Amino acid sequence: MTTATRNRWAEHALGKLQAAGYRRGGARTAVVEALSRHDCAVTALELDDELRRRKVGRASIYRALEQLEQLGLLRRLEASRGVASYERIEPGGEHHHHAICSQCGRMIPFEDASLERAIHAVSDRMSFDAAEHEVTIRGRCDRCA
Amino acid sequence: MTTATRNRWAEHALGKLQAAGYRRGGARTAVVEALSRHDCAVTALELDDELRRRKVGRASIYRALEQLEQLGLLRRLEASRGVASYERIEPGGEHHHHAICSQCGRMIPFEDASLERAIHAVSDRMSFDAAEHEVTIRGRCDRCA
DNA sequence: ATGACTGCAAAGCCTTTGCACGCAA
């Protein structure tokens, strides 16, 4: 993941927000910038920590996350029990999935072409208009084994 | 999914609970029975509806679900936003995944052998001790398209 | 000037915990 990729997402996101009729508010822009600094899933509360000093309210963070998700710019995941986390959706389609250690909570990203192929084949076969998909593997990581 | 399969799970679950040192309480048994009647994910609140007339408290349902999950008898999923749902883990290993319609919320189960193979290959390659995995496809179902 | 955007505080909702009573072993 390069800096160029992150900026590409941020520009893409800001453009799409504008196209959707949203104004360029300070809080929302701060959320987009914060998200562009993360390469894996972040929770709303983690973003709140990062943005508190910039005087961004928690409610604005949740509102921005919801809008970004609606526009297909963010993927919402359940990281730990009952906590949502968010991850950029790259305009190019590149993405990864997660292996989560049940013991230490570590989240290990991975990608696999044949897994992607299998998923696409399934959605085609079901005549389901798939927009997103997520794969989560749970178990014990090598450090905890 | 046959009645025999459901009963197999219930017996398997009750046996494993006993082996883990749990007593055969009425509420827990009621939860196991209720779960054995569902072939796809159910939420705790749905179970609560079903078990209210049997005078089972909501807290007992949540407690039973957590114990069953710990023992590897149940898989916890996030169905709708912020709501957990639970699904039996069959002793035989057979299982399905879900396509969820973002518009109507319908949950369509599916299974695919090559998808399973790809997932196993990935976890082997990562030296991650995978106990469970879940695949969720999100988009628009054929009825809503 | 108009109405979207924002922060703060309050409310919501699912889930967990505390506690005293009841029941399994």
Next chain:
DNA sequence: TTGCGTGCAAAGGCTTTGCAGTCAT
């Protein structure tokens, strides 16, 4: 008899909503 199991009610924790002031357009 012992202490796990249970129901009820209260507390928790993340997320959403209401509202009045502020800012983008």
